[in-house]
Structure formats: structure tokens, C-alpha cells
Amino acid sequence: MSHTIKPMIRVWRFVRTVVREFLHDHGPIMAAAMSFFATLSLFPLLLFGVSALGYVVGSQKAFHQVMDFFQSYAPGPVADIVRTTLGNIVATRGKVLAVGVLVLLWTATGAFVNMETALCMTWDVEKRKFLKSRLLATAMLLLVGAGLLVSLAFTAITLRIEGLHWRVFGHQTPDLPVFWHAMGYLVPILLGVAMFTATYYILPNTRVHFRAALLGGVVGGLLWHLALLGFRWYLKHYGHFDVVYGSLGGVIILVMWIYYSMIVLLLGAELAWQADQRLRHQEGNEALSPAEKLSSPAPMP
Numbered sequence: 001m002s003h004t005i006k007p008m009i010r011v012w013r014f015v016r017t018v019v020r021e022f023l024h025d026h027g028p029i030m031a032a033a034m035s036f037f038a039t040l041s042l043f044p045l046l047l048f049g050v051s052a053l054g055y056v057v058g059s060q061k062a063f064h065q066v067m068d069f070f071q072s073y074a075p076g077p078v079a080d081i082v083r084t085t086l087g088n089i090v091a092t093r094g095k096v097l098a099v100g101v102l103v104l105l106w107t108a109t110g111a112f113v114n115m116e117t118a119l120c121m122t123w124d125v126e127k128r129k130f131l132k133s134r135l136l137a138t139a140m141l142l143l144v145g146a147g148l149l150v151s152l153a154f155t156a157i158t159l160r161i162e163g164l165h166w167r168v169f170g171h172q173t174p175d176l177p178v179f180w181h182a183m184g185y186l187v188p189i190l191l192g193v194a195m196f197t198a199t200y201y202i203l204p205n206t207r208v209h210f211r212a213a214l215l216g217g218v219v220g221g222l223l224w225h226l227a228l229l230g231f232r233w234y235l236k237h238y239g240h241f242d243v244v245y246g247s248l249g250g251v252i253i254l255v256m257w258i259y260y261s262m263i264v265l266l267l268g269a270e271l272a273w274q275a276d277q278r279l280r281h282q283e284g285n286e287a288l289s290p291a292e293k294l295s296s297p298a299p300m301p
Helices: 002-024 027-057 059-071 076-093 098-108 110-123 130-162 177-202 210-237 242-286 290-295
Strands: none
Touching: 002 027, 002 242, 027 059, 027 076, 027 098, 027 110, 027 130, 027 242, 059 076, 076 210, 076 242, 098 110, 098 130, 110 130, 110 177, 110 242, 130 177, 177 210, 177 242, 210 242
């Protein structure tokens, strides 16, 4: 019995420490600040994606592909608001010139710059210099673009496989709807976990153990998707924001969803930081002599 209880107690203490550090670092306020900049960067980010992809497949097709990708990571009302607003922008502006793309790129990277600031505060390290910070934010933007391409490639490949009529376990590939449905849920979750892991591994201005970043990424990614499902359910049954906010109800939903996302991002960061500190402590103990190990302080519970 004790073999089962002790690990549960350790997990509970670890979670309690993560929450305590999250509150100590003013996590809810930081999430609100990050939400403000993320909201400002959202439409430039999506418009940049449409513009960049539009040079390859055309603006309208790029618009639908980017929105399908975004819809996998946002509640229905939020996706509808963004689709309508972004659709009007794309329909009226035509193709963006090279200078316009650079302006969009600069604006879109603002969210990643502020994420870097928050994660450096979590790890208690200095923020990078201005130019390095912007270059890193641009790299993160390209990483999101790579995620979009992976999602598009997966969609194209699955449609291709479904059309080949291969026999798998005695069934034709089009006759396996449960499999394709499950893959449609699994791929966004895996991409989300990958993005959270990359965020925790790359953005802090210090060396982060990959295992710590992966732990934070898995927990953060799963919590985010659970929050997405819960938020969709809440909006479907109880989320009548238009009663109080009128025509601004959709905007309130968008801001709330971004805020919830930032809360999860910072909680995952605190978890990754705690795991990173424990791994550093273990590495330090391995390098100590037996006498030094006895005198070294234990890690924070």
C-alpha cells in the first residue's frame, strides 16, 4: 500500500509546488498581459500565414487551409469570429506586397517576444537582447508555419490513402471511419504537445533539459486540449455572452480563450521549470563526492 501512496504524495507535492510558484510569479496577471499582446498579434499572424501560403496556392485556398488549421485549436465561436473578420480582410486587400509581409511579420512576432519575457521570468534569467529576441520570435513563427504544413500534409495524405481502397485488417481504407476520426483528433494533440515542448525548450534564455521541456509540453498540451473541449462544451450549453455584452460577446469569447491558453502555457512552464531544477540538482549531486552529497541541500519539495 505504501508503495502506491508514496508516489502519489510526491506527485501531489510537486503539483502543489507548481501551483504555488505560478501564483508567486503572478501567473494570472502575466497571463492577462500576454493575452493582450497575443490578441494584437493574432490577426497579423494569421494574415501573414495566408499571405505567405497565398503565393503558392492562391489567397482563397490559403485562407481556407489556414482557418481549418486554426479551427482545430479554437472553440467554434472563436473560429467563426476569426474566419469572418479575416475573410473580409483577405477579400478586400488582395495580395500583400513584400513590404506589407515584413510589417505583418514584425507585428506577428510580438506574441512570441512577450512569451519569451514571461518564460525568462519563470526561469529567473535575463531576457535576450532586442535583435536576438526578434530573430528567435521569427524562428518560432516559422516553427508554427511548419506545424501548419505538417497538418496540411497529413490531410492530403489521409485523403490520398482513403482514395486508394487498400485493404487493412480485412477492411477497405474508406470503411475505417473510426480510425480516420481518431487520427483527426490525435494529430492536433501531438502538434500541440510539440509546440508547447518547443516553447519551453527554446524560449528561456538558458539551457533547459529536454526531458523537463517534454514533461511540460505533454502536460501543457493535454491540459490545453482538455480546456478546449471544456470551453466548447461550456459555450454550447451556457456561454450566452451576447446577453451581457451584446455584439461584443464574440470578442469577449476570443479574449477569454486566449487568456485560458496563456494560463495553461504558464502553468506548463512552471512545471517544466520545477522539473528542470530537479534534474540540475541530480546532475550536481552526481558530480559531488560522497561527503559533499551529505552536505548538499535537498531540492525544494
